[in-house]
Amino acid sequence: MDSKAIITTDVKTLIKTNLRNYSMFLMLLLIMIIFAPLTNGNNWNPRNFTNIFFQNSYVLILAVGMVMIIITQNIDLSVGSVCAFVGAISAMVYNLGLGMPATVLISISIGVCIGAYQGAWVAFGKLPSFIVTLSGMLLFRGLTYIITKVSPVSLKDKGYSLFSTGILDEVIKTGKIGPYYPMPFIVAILLLAVFFVSEFLGRKKKIANEFEVAPLPLFITKLAIISILILGLAERFAGYRGLPIVALVLGITIFTFHFILNNTVLGRYIYAVGGNPRSAKLSGINSELVTFIVFCFMGGLTGLASVVSTGYMNSALPQAGNLYELDTIAACYIGGVSAGGGIGTVIGVIVGGLVMAAINNGMILLNMSPHSQYVVKALVLVLAVFYDVYNRRKSGLG
Numbered sequence: 143m144d145s146k147a148i149i150t151t152d153v154k155t156l157i158k159t160n161l162r163n164y165s166m167f168l169m170l171l172l173i174m175i176i177f178a179p180l181t182n183g184n185n186w187n188p189r190n191f192t193n194i195f196f197q198n199s200y201v202l203i204l205a206v207g208m209v210m211i212i213i214t215q216n217i218d219l220s221v222g223s224v225c226a227f228v229g230a231i232s233a234m235v236y237n238l239g240l241g242m243p244a245t246v247l248i249s250i251s252i253g254v255c256i257g258a259y260q261g262a263w264v265a266f267g268k269l270p271s272f273i274v275t276l277s278g279m280l281l282f283r284g285l286t287y288i289i290t291k292v293s294p295v296s297l298k299d300k301g302y303s304l305f306s307t308g309i310l311d312e313v314i315k316t317g318k319i320g321p322y323y324p325m326p327f328i329v330a331i332l333l334l335a336v337f338f339v340s341e342f343l344g345r346k347k348k349i350a351n352e353f354e355v356a357p358l359p360l361f362i363t364k365l366a367i368i369s370i371l372i373l374g375l376a377e378r379f380a381g382y383r384g385l386p387i388v389a390l391v392l393g394i395t396i397f398t399f400h401f402i403l404n405n406t407v408l409g410r411y412i413y414a415v416g417g418n419p420r421s422a423k424l425s426g427i428n429s430e431l432v433t434f435i436v437f438c439f440m441g442g443l444t445g446l447a448s449v450v451s452t453g454y455m456n457s458a459l460p461q462a463g464n465l466y467e468l469d470t471i472a473a474c475y476i477g478g479v480s481a482g483g484g485i486g487t488v489i490g491v492i493v494g495g496l497v498m499a500a501i502n503n504g505m506i507l508l509n510m511s512p513h514s515q516y517v518v519k520a521l522v523l524v525l526a527v528f529y530d531v532y533n534r535r536k537s538g539l540g
Contacts, residue, residue: 166477166493170500177504184507185500188382191375196307198499199388200225200451204470205477205491206399207443210436212474213416215483216264216271218437220256220278221444221470222463227282228252228448233295233458236302246305250445256282257441258434265433279467287460295458304387306453311384322377323384330376333393334369341365344405388450395443400488412436417484472523473498498523 177185184190204221211218232249236242256278263274297303304313311323341361348355356364379385403409414422415429423429451466452458477494479486501522505515 166490166497169476170493170497173497173500173504177500177507181504181507185504188378188380190503190507191378192382192386194496194499194503195386195389195392196454197503198495199306199392200447200454201466201469201473201499202392202492202495203395203443203447203450204466205473205495206395206488207440208470208474209477209479209486209488209491210399210403210412211271211440212471212479212481213412213483213486214433214436215416215419216433216436217275217471218260218271218440219275219467220260220282221440221447222466223279223282223286224253224256224441224444225448225451225463225466226286226458226460227289228256228445229452229462230286230290230295230458230460232449233297233302233452234289237295237298239298242301242305245302246446246449249449250442253441253443253445253448254438255441257438257444260441261434261437264437265430286462290458290460292460294460297457300456303453303456305391306388306450308387309384310387310390313387316384322380324380325385326376326379327373329385329390329393330372333397334372336397337368338365340401340405391446391450395446396488396492399439403488408432408435413484469498470495476523 174185204225208218208221228249231252232245235248236245240248260271260274260278263269264271310329311325314325316324345355345361355361376385379389403412411422411427411432414425414427415432419429447466448463451462455462473495474486474491475481475494476497477486477491479491479494498519501519502515505518510518
C-alpha cells in the first residue's frame with residue numbers, strides 16, 4: 143500500500159507564522175494579571191466574567207463580520223447606526239407579540255438587506271466602501287430618529303432582554319451540582335468535541351493533499367491549551383449563575399464563520415480577493431460577488447448584534463450604537479487583521495475584542511472617570527498594535 147509522507151512545519155517557522163495571534167493572547171493575559179492586584183482579584187471572579195460577556199458580546203459579534211470586510215480591503219462605518227435602526231425595528235416587532243425567534247429572524251433579515259444595499263454600491267457600483275458606509279451611517283441614524291421620533295422604544299416585557307442577559311441554566315431550570323451549574327460544562331464539552339473532530343479532519347485532509355501540517359506533539363499541545371481555556375471559561379460561568387445565553391449565541395457565531403473562512407471555497411475566495419484582487423479576478427474568481435456576499439454577512443451579523451445590544455439596554459434608544467464601529471475596528475486591528483487586506487482570523491479579532499473588554503472592565507472596577515478611560519484606551523490601542531508590529535518585523539514577518 144502506498145502511504146503519503148507527512149510534511150510537517152518546523153516549530154520555529156510555525157511560531158513565526160502565528161506570532162501575530164499569539165502576541166495578542168499574551169497581551170490579554172498580561173492585562174488580566176495587571177488588573178488583578180489593582181482590583182483585589184475582582185476581575186477574575188465568576189460574576190465579572192459573566193458581566194464582561196453581557197457588556198461586550200455585541201462588539202464581538204460585529205467584529206466577526208468586520209474581519210471579513212477588512213480582509214477584502216473594505217471598511218464599514220455604518221454598523222453603529224444600523225444597530226440603532228434595526229434595534230428600534232426589532233423592539234417594535236417584539237412589542238407586536240411576534241415572539242423572540244421571529245424578532246431575531248426579522249432583525250437578521252433586515253440587516254442582510256441593508257448589507258446587500260451597501261454591498262451592491264461597493265461591489266457592482268465600484269464606489270469606495272468608506273464613502274458608501276459613511277453615507278449609510280448618516281442615512282440609518284436619520285431613519286432611526288424618524289421611526290423612533292427621538293424617543294426610546296420600551297419593551298413590553300423582560301422576554302426580549304433574556305436573549306442578552308439571560309442564563310440558560312435559569313431558563314431550563316437546572317439546579318447546581320455541587321458548587322457549579324452544569325450547562326457551561328456540557329456545552330464546553332460538546333464544543334470541544336466538534337472542534338476536535340474539525341481539527342483532526344482538517345489535518346487529515348491537509349496530509350492527503352500533501353500540505354504542510356504542524357508536528358503532532360505541537361498539534362496536540364495546541365488542542366490541550368484551547369481545551370484548558372474553554373473549560374476554564376466554563377468553570378467561571380458555572381461558578382456564578384450558569385451559561386449566559388448570549389455566550390452561546392456568540393460561540394455559535396464564532397464557530398460558523400471560523401468554519402466558513404477556513405474550510406470552504408468561499409473562505410478561500412475571501413482571502414484571495416483581499417490578498418490580491420487583480421490576481422483573484424484573473425484566476426476566475428468573481429470578486430464582485432464575493433464582496434457583495436461579505437457585506438451581506440456583515441449586515442446579518444449587525445442585525446444580530448442589534449438585538450443583543452437592545453436587549454442589554456432593555457430598550458431601543460435613538461442614540462444607540464454610538465462609536466460601535468470604532469470599537470469593532472479597534473478589535474480587528476488589535477486582533478491581527480492587516481489594513482492592507484488578505485490577513486485576519488475570526489479567533490484573532492475575538493481576542494482583540496476581549497483585550498479591549500478587559501481594559502474597559504478593569505477601569506470600571508477601578509472607578510476611573512470616563513475621560514481617563516478614553517485616554518488609557520487610546521494609549522493601550524497604540525501600544526498593543528506597536529508591540530504586535532514590532533514582533534512581526536523582528537521575526538521577519540512584515
